[in-house]
Amino acid sequence: MEKLEIEATEFSPHVILSSQPTRFEISGESRPENTGRFYTPIINWLKEYKLYLSTNKRTNPQSPLIFEFKFEYFNSTSAKYIMDILFELDSFRADDYHFMVKWYADTLDEDMKEAGEEFSKLIEVPFEFIER
């Protein structure tokens, strides 16, 4: 499956979604001018990936798939789409594929850590919190 890579700008994050080797990461600042247009391809890619895994009858991975969020900042509009991504990751469980979220936050950014904690309460996907 073709990977999705979006280069970072001053106000939108770097995105890399790859099935082979598996790598799922969003990093940087997120306040795109058109948030919906930015995040829709990411959500669509995940939907396709779920289909790809089930149609190719891939063996369920022994270890969970790791999705890394390394935000420096995201605005409230982006939060809505981050929530949609997390729900999408959660939906993989129905096909017996399991994601795990690694949520990175700067040591001095208590709000970023708290935001991750609040997101983690809304879905079943396990979170690991990493200070950097």
Next chain:
Amino acid sequence: MTPSQIPKYQFMGEEKVLLSHFGTIDTNVTNQLLRNLKENNSAFECEEISKKKVYKVSVECLENACRHAELNQDQQTSSLFLLGKDEGNYHIVCGNYIEDKGIEIIKKIINEINALKKEEIKEKYKSILLQNNVTFNAEAQLGILDMAIKSGNKLEYEFHPAANNVCFFIIKIQIPRISTIC
């Protein structure tokens, strides 16, 4: 009334002004102001936690001004953004024209948020995130909730009457100065 006619002391007292903008707030202006804020290390020396909070609240203020500003009697979207600091706090003041019919809606949103405790504000924020379709107003509400969460303070507001069924809406946010080891 235009922002330039409103004396600065109405928004800022004895605070040191770090950043000010009077005029249209569009995407370019927003990006330039945020760039200036990011690069201003001397004003936030040893206060990185506060700087991050000021940045986050500023984004929400500027984006709201960008998206929701109405034209004034001169058919301009004249807005204002001020950032200052005093001994205990950073102060953000952001203003833009809105239609008079929006006054009661905004008052209700802010008064409701101000009446909530921190955990209740977070719950309200999450409840909007969980809505299937976030309306234009709910999006603005999300931004205001975010300002309250990040600042940890009550939000102040003013409405200054203007002509042609519009008024000048001002929101004021205080963010405590938190010292960190540096």
